[in-house]
Amino acid sequence: MAKGMRDIKREIKSKQNTKQITKAMEMVAASRLRKAQEAAQAARPYAEKLKEVVANIAAGTRNVKHPMLENRPIKKTGYLVITSDRGLAGGYNANILRKVTQTIREKHKSTDDYVLFVIGRKGRDYFRRRNMPIVEEVTGLPDAPTFADIKTVAYSAVTKFAEGAYDELYLYYNEFVNAITQVPTDLRLLPLEEVGGNGPVTSYEYEPSPEGVLEVLLPKYAETLIYSAVLDGKASEFGARMTAMGSATKNATKIINQLTLTYNRARQAAITQEISEIVAGANAQS
């Protein structure tokens, strides 16, 4: 066997191993994606109900004052960025981080003008390397995060706004469209926009008072929005990983086919040469 052939054979073997791994990762991501989608769906009734009630109060009572509805002159901005803990998810992390960095570069001159909240190890490492101010971080979220898992970061992001540590809060995450498409999205979370109430308005009795109820509801509402963004981000992560691993598997198959072809050619050439050598040898003897 010629030396070149052995090299090709080894390469085929190694590509086959890679293919096996990417194939397995694709299938794992696909099954987790389904679960993540279900979780995102299950969280929807809570968020919708909350929104409905907040909208109802906002529509039913005029001139409610609450720090979270107040538009202040913007001196400092908070960003909450949702990334993943693990890589190999195609452009999932790169897209969202690029978007955040771009916005920050355009809007702020110094690192004193903004603060970051980061979910996910990839994002944390990225910002840390660039010496950007991270206030709070959450890493190692499970595949199906519960509300308690992100409660701390959501609570602190919302309270710090109410305390006036920054004057607006943006949420950056990958919005899940379908398994192939995830759109990096920014959302201005705080101050809360006019909550659009177009449904039928029921006039409620509030105990102790509309303001008192709003005081409890608004932080919860903001936290819920963060939670649904995290769930959406998870679904996107698995979608992105599934697509990335799917195309990796496809590429591996293509390379293996090419290599097999080259290998067979080399093998054939070697056999042909051997035959011609034997024939030449026999001819020389006779």
Place this chain on the structure above:
Amino acid sequence: MSTFLVEIVTPERKVYAETANMVSVTGVEGELGILPNHIPLVTPLRIAPVVIKRDNKVDVVAVNGGFIEVRKDKIVILAESAEISTDINIERAEAAKQRAEQRLAAKQQDHIDFRRAELALQRAMNRLHIKQK
């Protein structure tokens, strides 16, 4: 006997959905017994058991804060977590209670930690209370 629909929803799932005759909850202002055709009402809740009476049965649900929305024919309770009495894990609640008590007993701590431990203790006590009933 008139009935209404009672739903308990958390961010993770819908915990409870049944037609019932009466619901009694503990709001921030005090206890409330709600019958069908109650005036529409919204109020935050304390960490306390919610008792739901339907036909001849009584369901008790551990609701950790949140708030209640009452309509004429429907009640929705939104809470960050809630468990039906059969779902409560007594060992976990017991452990949580001890943990919270230890934290409360510890000296030197800031206001927020103290408050958090207090709430954790309330939640644990609420769960144990329901389970032991």
